[in-house]
Amino acid sequence: MSLLTAPKPVIAVVGVGAVGGYYGAKLIRAGHDVHLLLRADYEAVRRDGLNVRSDVEEGFHLPSGELRVYSDPADAPKADLVLVCLKATGNAAYEPLVGPLLKDDSTILTIQNGLGNEDQLADLFGADRVTGGMAFVCIHRTGPGLIHHIDHGFLKIGEHVPAGGSPPGATPRVERAAELFRSAGVRCDVLDDLRRGRWEKLLWNIPFNGLGAALDLATDRLIGSADGVALLTAIMREVAAVAAADGVPLPPELIDRQITHTATMGAYRSSMQLDRQAGRPLEVEAILGEPVRRAQKLGVPVPATEALYRMVRLMDPAGAAAGQ
Amino acid sequence: MSLLTAPKPVIAVVGVGAVGGYYGAKLIRAGHDVHLLLRADYEAVRRDGLNVRSDVEEGFHLPSGELRVYSDPADAPKADLVLVCLKATGNAAYEPLVGPLLKDDSTILTIQNGLGNEDQLADLFGADRVTGGMAFVCIHRTGPGLIHHIDHGFLKIGEHVPAGGSPPGATPRVERAAELFRSAGVRCDVLDDLRRGRWEKLLWNIPFNGLGAALDLATDRLIGSADGVALLTAIMREVAAVAAADGVPLPPELIDRQITHTATMGAYRSSMQLDRQAGRPLEVEAILGEPVRRAQKLGVPVPATEALYRMVRLMDPAGAAAGQ
Numbered sequence: 001m002s003l004l005t006a007p008k009p010v011i012a013v014v015g016v017g018a019v020g021g022y023y024g025a026k027l028i029r030a031g032h033d034v035h036l037l038l039r040a041d042y043e044a045v046r047r048d049g050l051n052v053r054s055d056v057e058e059g060f061h062l063p064s065g066e067l068r069v070y071s072d073p074a075d076a077p078k079a080d081l082v083l084v085c086l087k088a089t090g091n092a093a094y095e096p097l098v099g100p101l102l103k104d105d106s107t108i109l110t111i112q113n114g115l116g117n118e119d120q121l122a123d124l125f126g127a128d129r130v131t132g133g134m135a136f137v138c139i140h141r142t143g144p145g146l147i148h149h150i151d152h153g154f155l156k157i158g159e160h161v162p163a164g165g166s167p168p169g170a171t172p173r174v175e176r177a178a179e180l181f182r183s184a185g186v187r188c189d190v191l192d193d194l195r196r197g198r199w200e201k202l203l204w205n206i207p208f209n210g211l212g213a214a215l216d217l218a219t220d221r222l223i224g225s226a227d228g229v230a231l232l233t234a235i236m237r238e239v240a241a242v243a244a245a246d247g248v249p250l251p252p253e254l255i256d257r258q259i260t261h262t263a264t265m266g267a268y269r270s271s272m273q274l275d276r277q278a279g280r281p282l283e284v285e286a287i288l289g290e291p292v293r294r295a296q297k298l299g300v301p302v303p304a305t306e307a308l309y310r311m312v313r314l315m316d317p318a319g320a321a322a323g324q
Numbered sequence: 325m326s327l328l329t330a331p332k333p334v335i336a337v338v339g340v341g342a343v344g345g346y347y348g349a350k351l352i353r354a355g356h357d358v359h360l361l362l363r364a365d366y367e368a369v370r371r372d373g374l375n376v377r378s379d380v381e382e383g384f385h386l387p388s389g390e391l392r393v394y395s396d397p398a399d400a401p402k403a404d405l406v407l408v409c410l411k412a413t414g415n416a417a418y419e420p421l422v423g424p425l426l427k428d429d430s431t432i433l434t435i436q437n438g439l440g441n442e443d444q445l446a447d448l449f450g451a452d453r454v455t456g457g458m459a460f461v462c463i464h465r466t467g468p469g470l471i472h473h474i475d476h477g478f479l480k481i482g483e484h485v486p487a488g489g490s491p492p493g494a495t496p497r498v499e500r501a502a503e504l505f506r507s508a509g510v511r512c513d514v515l516d517d518l519r520r521g522r523w524e525k526l527l528w529n530i531p532f533n534g535l536g537a538a539l540d541l542a543t544d545r546l547i548g549s550a551d552g553v554a555l556l557t558a559i560m561r562e563v564a565a566v567a568a569a570d571g572v573p574l575p576p577e578l579i580d581r582q583i584t585h586t587a588t589m590g591a592y593r594s595s596m597q598l599d600r601q602a603g604r605p606l607e608v609e610a611i612l613g614e615p616v617r618r619a620q621k622l623g624v625p626v627p628a629t630e631a632l633y634r635m636v637r638l639m640d641p642a643g644a645a646a647g648q
């Protein structure tokens with residue numbers, strides 16, 4: 001049985017923070033066969049279950065009796081679909097956390113921030129089983145198993161495109177994964193080219209997460225002055241140039257459109273700004289480091305983005321803790 | 325009588341903060357004819373005098389009876405030498421503060437941070453009377469008339485070089501001004517080309533003041549990691565390229581030398597970082613804005629420096645107060 005043939009595929013969720021908790025809970029509520037892999041929050045979730053509070057849709061609680069939770073992936077069943085929802089700072093744990101869940105025909109779907117997650121999973125487990133996606137959702141983990149959903153929530157998923165490869169388009173297994181989410185009330189678009197989705201999201205994530213973390217400024221302060229807009233635009237233009245060199249030319253008007261859209265978000269603090277404020281490690285390599293290295297590999301100069309990358313590393317609580 | 329012919333030239337000090345207070349007090353102690361122009365600190369200094377505390381040389385106090393202080397420049401005598409020691413954020417007051425002190429042969433010597441101060445003074449009062457200099461001193465104003473001298477203190481001064489002009493070398497009036505400082509125990513070098521001195525200092529000031537203010541990091545944090553050194557070096561290379569296009573090629577090893585020298589300064593907080601911490605307006609236009617505009621005029625790309633300029637403006641308490 002596989003994701004394509006199983007009437008009720010076995011779904012494992014690795015990393016039950018905000019994203020893994022939110023989508024995992026929705027799949028469970030819809031009656032799917034979901035197995036949650038937790039580390040720090042294992043005891044609390046096993047005791048108290050999962051709770052989703054939402055500002056824009058009905059909240060719900062899943063008591064522990066309705067959950068299958070594991071602290072050791074060896075105790076969980078092999079999965080048809082492994083949803084990887086770790087913070088990208090935890091990717092060093094891919095092998096011990098994901099490996100034991102895999103059988104020959106398992107599909108991995110990473111829903112993480114930034115660039116390079118699919119490549120790392122492909123290196124470890126084979127490119128042919130890797131798919132990826134982006135969550136467009138405003139969401140926070142307010143405590144173990146406590147998820148505060150603020151807005152949005154749709155997914156875009158697609159097949160991993162190895163370096164130098166061509167996008168295979170919408171495959172049956174990605175369509176099937178999308179169906180699972182849709183059956184749980186989650187809008188899920190299937191991308192013909194995952195790279196396009198990644199770069200479109202990076203176009204926003206690099207400046208807003210980067211500047212949010214470096215300067216500790218929310219989105220309203222960044223778009224609220226001519227200086228902020230000039231700064232955002234300069235960085236976004238560099239990102240768009242890398243995307244184009246990477247085979248994904250973005251429409252030029254996307255920069256203005258993303259800035260205009262951000263104005264509707266109020267004083268939104270990006271995830272990396274929140275991580276900085278909470279003293280947590282920053283997803284700086286996935287969101288900024290990998291794109292800068294991709295630019296270098298492609299010979300595209302990104303001086304402002306590279307400066308921002310260095311600044312965020314200087315402000316990274318993980319770096320400071322390591323005495324860098 | 326002029327700066328060159330007067331046995332005891334009339335010296336006016338405009339702006340008695342850290343720099344104006346320190347050099348003004350030294351000149352007064354050496355018996356020179358010094359007139360201090362103050363605004364906010366006028367009453368306090370008229371009552372309590374000037375006090376210089378130093379970590380590296382003997383401190384001293386000048387009681388009010390030994391000072392000539394003015395809140396209105398119309399009350400002060402016309403000066404042979406006008407030392408301008410305002411914060412560059414106060415340059416809008418050049419005309420009302422400096423104008424009334426001038427006679428036909430007055431010499432203006434601006435000892436302020438950044439680029440463009442001489443040009444602004446030249447526009448107002450004529451290029452032929454403007455000279456300028458840099459203070460290499462670690463110094464703070466801890467209260468009205470209270471100066472805390474931490475280290476160093478020498479000056480480099482020279483003739484203003486208008487845009488497109490050639491440096492006239494060491495002129496008698498600049499030599500004479502240097503003598504006055506030397507007679508007060510202040511090392512003072514005369515520059516053949518003031519622009520070289522300005523750009524050498526900007527090579528340090530732009531990255532260290534800029535990053536100090538944008539990120540609220542002291543020098544030890546900036547030079548203490550490979551990321552910080554890479555970031556500083558990228559910005560300094562851009563600054564050196566502008567200096568070269570402006571007619572002042574700097575020796576390539578100066579970048580490493582300045583970074584190495586900064587390591588001897590410990591956890592030094594630049595003036596702009598201190599201003600940020602105190603909620604004071606930042607000298608962002610003199611230190612970053614003017615150099616960026618000079619680069620644009622000269623057609624030299626400075627993307628990292630321009631990004632830093634925008635970031636510092638975003639963090640400027642003056643900008644935030646104005647609701648930018």
